[in-house]
Amino acid sequence: MKTYNTKYFYGDYGEIETGGPATQQSQAEWPLWEVFIRSKQGLDHKHAGSLHAADAQMAIENARDVYTRRMEGVSLWVVESKYIHASNPDEAESLYEPANDKVYRHPTFYELPDEVGHM
Amino acid sequence: MQLQDLEKIFQDKIDKEIKIEPKDWMPDAYRKTNIRQISQHAHSEVVGMLPEGNWISRAPSLKRKAILIAKVQDEAGHGLYLYSSAETLGTSRDEMLEQLLSGKAKYSSIFNYPTLTWADMGAVGWLVDGAAILNQVMLCRTSYGPYARAMVRICKEESFHQRQGFETLLVLSKGTDEQKAMCQDAINRWWWPSLMMFGPRDSESTNSDQSVKWKIKRKTNDELRQQFIDMIAEQVKVLGMTLPDDKLKWNEERKHYDFGEIDWDEFWAVVKGNGPCNKQRLDARKKAHADGAWVREAALAHAAKKKNRQLQKVA
Ligand SMILES: [Fe+2]
Ligand SMILES: [Fe+2]
Numbered sequence: 001m002k003t004y005n006t007k008y009f010y011g012d013y014g015e016i017e018t019g020g021p022a023t024q025q026s027q028a029e030w031p032l033w034e035v036f037i038r039s040k041q042g043l044d045h046k047h048a049g050s051l052h053a054a055d056a057q058m059a060i061e062n063a064r065d066v067y068t069r070r071m072e073g074v075s076l077w078v079v080e081s082k083y084i085h086a087s088n089p090d091e092a093e094s095l096y097e098p099a100n101d102k103v104y105r106h107p108t109f110y111e112l113p114d115e116v117g118h119m
Numbered sequence: 120m121q122l123q124d125l126e127k128i129f130q131d132k133i134d135k136e137i138k139i140e141p142k143d144w145m146p147d148a149y150r151k152t153n154i155r156q157i158s159q160h161a162h163s164e165v166v167g168m169l170p171e172g173n174w175i176s177r178a179p180s181l182k183r184k185a186i187l188i189a190k191v192q193d194e195a196g197h198g199l200y201l202y203s204s205a206e207t208l209g210t211s212r213d214e215m216l217e218q219l220l221s222g223k224a225k226y227s228s229i230f231n232y233p234t235l236t237w238a239d240m241g242a243v244g245w246l247v248d249g250a251a252i253l254n255q256v257m258l259c260r261t262s263y264g265p266y267a268r269a270m271v272r273i274c275k276e277e278s279f280h281q282r283q284g285f286e287t288l289l290v291l292s293k294g295t296d297e298q299k300a301m302c303q304d305a306i307n308r309w310w311w312p313s314l315m316m317f318g319p320r321d322s323e324s325t326n327s328d329q330s331v332k333w334k335i336k337r338k339t340n341d342e343l344r345q346q347f348i349d350m351i352a353e354q355v356k357v358l359g360m361t362l363p364d365d366k367l368k369w370n371e372e373r374k375h376y377d378f379g380e381i382d383w384d385e386f387w388a389v390v391k392g393n394g395p396c397n398k399q400r401l402d403a404r405k406k407a408h409a410d411g412a413w414v415r416e417a418a419l420a421h422a423a424k425k426k427n428r429q430l431q432k433v434a
Contacts, residue, residue: 029213088242089144
């Protein structure tokens with residue numbers, strides 16, 4: 001009898017379990033780091049991805065190997081992920097909504113005569 | 120907020136092509152499906168290094184060796200990008216690795232086939248990476264933000280993989296009779312397994328609706344497979360070689376190539392662990408992981424020691 005996977009997507013090969021019980025692993029994981037790359041002099045560092053490393057120096061070395069193999073950057077920042085604090089997406093409305101009704105913060109709010117020229 | 124409301128907001132976002140980000144609310148099943156798909160995709164990149172790693176020490180020239188090393192190194196990077204994006208969903212790297220090593224998690228069956236000759240390096244790049252690229256280009260627009268971003272990065276690197284493979288075969292196709300035969304033989308052996316990379320026929324993958332609705336996947340297995348066949352059937356002419364399918368024929372009405380039946384028994388056998396190299400691949404991964412244990416421990420110990428020393432200096 002053939003059992004067919006109900007799901008099968010690329011990178012998703014179903015739930016058939018062929019292996020034995022999972023081996024017990026007590027390994028402490030290396031901490032997670034976020035990597036930021038300055039793609040060229042004069043630009044901001046931009047988030048590129050993350051990786052695991054035992055310390056900052058190793059994180060920079062690994063980031064160099066994984067994220068800048070094709071001259072993607074001239075400078076790297078690494079920050080241990082646990083030090084990144086994020087805003088709560090559920091509060092996005094109350095955080096950013098007030099900006100919506102303050103149209104006078106935009107230059108297009110002001111109508112000036114053409115004679116003024118570019119301002 | 121009610122669960123139905125949350126689900127509605129979630130689906131609205133997806134319908135409007137707004138990406139889902141790690142801290143956004145998402146249905147459990149969406150999280151689980153993504154974790155499984157992304158981690159198994161990552162495993163495929165990692166195990167995918169083995170069949171090609173097999174030829175690094177035997178590449179025919181320094182140039183080919185450097186190219187092959189660069190490609191295999193890229194695949195390691197792809198594994199890392201993908202593991203990282205799965206981690207944003209709340210699973211750990213160790214957990215994923217353990218699932219791979221215990222045999223619980225799958226990886227693409229294509230890597231359970233052996234690479235017997237140098238020409239296989241060409242066929243793998245052209246056909247295997249070629250098939251993967253079609254999937255991955257689609258996944259650049261997948262609904263989960265970190266997965267989509269990883270895919271964009273990966274796709275940028277993949278095109279060299281396919282081109283170097285084709286070029287490897289092109290050189291062989293212009294070589295001696297022996298080299299030509301080697302080229303044809305590699306194509307013959309890799310063609311059908313490459314078609315299997317797209318998964319079962321749509322009529323058999325019953326549950327793909329949900330993934331399409333969530334825009335994790337945007338094309339069906341059969342659509343992608345047809346796209347691949349149409350592409351390769353043309354490219355093989357440039358090599359002056361043939362594909363091992365006597366039913367392969369342009370269909371003017373459909374504007375697609377017709378093709379013969381895939382051996383689905385073979386497909387399921389390999390998926391279930393009975394392919395030519397399943398055991399060998401997993402054993403190689405297990406050995407590499409075990410051999411690296413002391414490095415992982417030593418690096419942590421070293422980092423802790425350095426930190427202590429710094430603290431003492433400050434005090
Ligand atoms: Fe890859
Ligand atoms: Fe590749």
